[in-house]
Amino acid sequence: MPNPSSTNARDHAKLIQAQDQFVASWGRMGSVWGISRTMAEVHALLYITGEPMCTDQIMDRLGVSRGNVSMSVRALLDWSVIEKVRLPSDRKEYYQAELDVWSMLRAIARERIKREVDPMLDALDEIAQLAPEVKSSDTQEARDLKQRIDAVREGFELITTLTHKFAGPSGAGLKTAAKLLAKAPVGSKRPTRTHSAKKRTKKNGGQA
Amino acid sequence: MPNPSSTNARDHAKLIQAQDQFVASWGRMGSVWGISRTMAEVHALLYITGEPMCTDQIMDRLGVSRGNVSMSVRALLDWSVIEKVRLPSDRKEYYQAELDVWSMLRAIARERIKREVDPMLDALDEIAQLAPEVKSSDTQEARDLKQRIDAVREGFELITTLTHKFAGPSGAGLKTAAKLLAKAPVGSKRPTRTHSAKKRTKKNGGQA
DNA sequence: GTGGGATTTCAGAGTTTTTTGAAATGACTG
DNA sequence: CAGTCATTTCAAAAAACTCTGAAATCCCAC
Structure with a gap:
């Protein structure tokens, strides 16, 4: 890279590093959420950059296989935390994260x-x-x-x-x-011993 | 402990079966909580029977190894969801679940x-x-x-x-x-039943 | 249609987590 | 303390889960 302004170059590196670290943490946490590491990482990447990205960009940045990206992206779409975007210039699918935490x-x-x-x-x-x-x-x-x-x-x-x-x-x-x-007063440990809540069984379409 | 007259015997079998099924479900769920299956099962067993049980009883009922029971029990004690009980008649440690859900x-x-x-x-x-x-x-x-x-x-x-x-x-x-x-009014939305009867038994959201 | 890339699928390799079982340790009793 | 039984530990086996990569499928422009 050239040095248009040496300060900017350094800052940009820091920024990438921060992003990567965020992605890594989120990924580590994924396993704990019952989400696969890659799925969490893909999401983190799209969230933290805010940019639409295509499969290859994601593969490169995360260093995972195409198949893995494909499956993760699919799951994230099902969860509706990312969405497809079409760039007029390109034939590929791009993906973008919902930005509200x-x-x-x-x-x-x-x-x-x-x-x-x-x-x-x-x-x-x-x-x-x-x-x-x-x-x-x-x-x-x-x-x-x-x-x-x-x-x-x-x-x-x-x-x-x-x-x-x-x-x-x-x-x-x-x-x-x-x-x-957060603002509700936490009722002091007064044991309100009612076992009130009765059988308001709102049976959803469950089995049986 | 129970004294089965022939009618009671059938009921008793049902009861055991219901307990086992509860234990199995809870165990299945354990993996999803980041708890090992056995740990969840041990807890479920103690909770659903309400009885203090010793290591051997747990082993026999769940069909898992001694070491596994030992480790699971330890973890549950750390979480303080079960506690040690001493039976005067017996030298073994007995364990009993906290009964409040x-x-x-x-x-x-x-x-x-x-x-x-x-x-x-x-x-x-x-x-x-x-x-x-x-x-x-x-x-x-x-x-x-x-x-x-x-x-x-x-x-x-x-x-x-x-x-x-x-x-x-x-x-x-x-x-x-x-x-x-539950009783707080949710934002602007009236508490209508718009999407109440949603199918609960839905396929898992495409997670690999 | 056809060609060429983009995407999906999935069997098998790789990785991580859980369980076992037997030896070590602890604890109580006579 | 020596004996007996209960409990803990941990290395290695088993099970569960995740990832890869290449073949199959899809999709669109021509």
Whole structure:
């Protein structure tokens, strides 16, 4: 590279370095999110640069295979955290990240619920089919079992509802939610021992 | 322990089956939480039965090795979702699960933040060391970079704060938080059921 | 159609995580 | 303390997961 202004050249290097480091961290974290490292890195790269990039650019910058980029990009499109862009000058597909962080965090929350909580709820529904038969000869054991399953289900249903409300595609407000909570007084450890929330089972199209 | 009259015997089988299925689901989910399958299963077993159990009972019921049970139990103790119990009759250690679901969910949230968000925040701090040097010759690119990193950091910091507040060891209230949110009006949107009946059983979003 | 690149797919190689099992250590009792 | 049984540790095996690369497919301009 020439030195148009030596200061700019140095700064540019720093900038690239910062970007790379961001990409690396995000990638490391990906594994912890149940996302593959590459998928996380691709996303990080598109997010941090803000530029539309094509497959080859991504391959080169991250040093991963074409196939891997293809699969990662596909998944990110499904998650709707990146989108296709057509550059008039070029025949290739370009990809660009959604630039609002909150939409990104929302997507993560949404996907996690879909992959973690929902299947569990389905399973609980299924299990509930087995348990209720124990109604006539209700041993203590049987009643306890049902009670515990319901407790778990209630918790997970609440979480799902909240996620749909705040992180759903309509997306009004993960940020809103956060702010609401941040300023809410955290009720002192007064044990409000009501186990109120009743059976508002909003059974989605689950199995069984 | 139970005293099965022939009707009870059938019910008892169902009960065991329901327990096993719960354990299996929880275990499957474990991998998705970054918990090993066995660790999740041990916890599920102790939770769903509610009984104190010793290493051998757990081994037999789950069909895993002694070493594996030992390590899983240790981790669960560290997370404080189970505790040691001494039975006067027996020399072995027995383990028993915390029976409040919310304490369990809280533990999960707490651990996840510790393992996912905190390291990311540290990384962002480090990256922020590189970026600021780009202040004088501020290209648009440089300013964008800083702005994006800050946006991410803000988001993650908010999440951390909230988790400490609501899921921290003092633990006042994941449930409280959920309730606060559940009744809060969401932004401009009326609480209509527009997309309520969404198919829960949906294919995983194309993740490799 | 046809040619030439862009994209997708997927079997197998490579990597990481989890589990096993047996030896080492610890803990209690007589 | 010596014996017995419980628990922990850890190297190596097994399982799960991710990535590669080349062949197959798609897509568009001519």
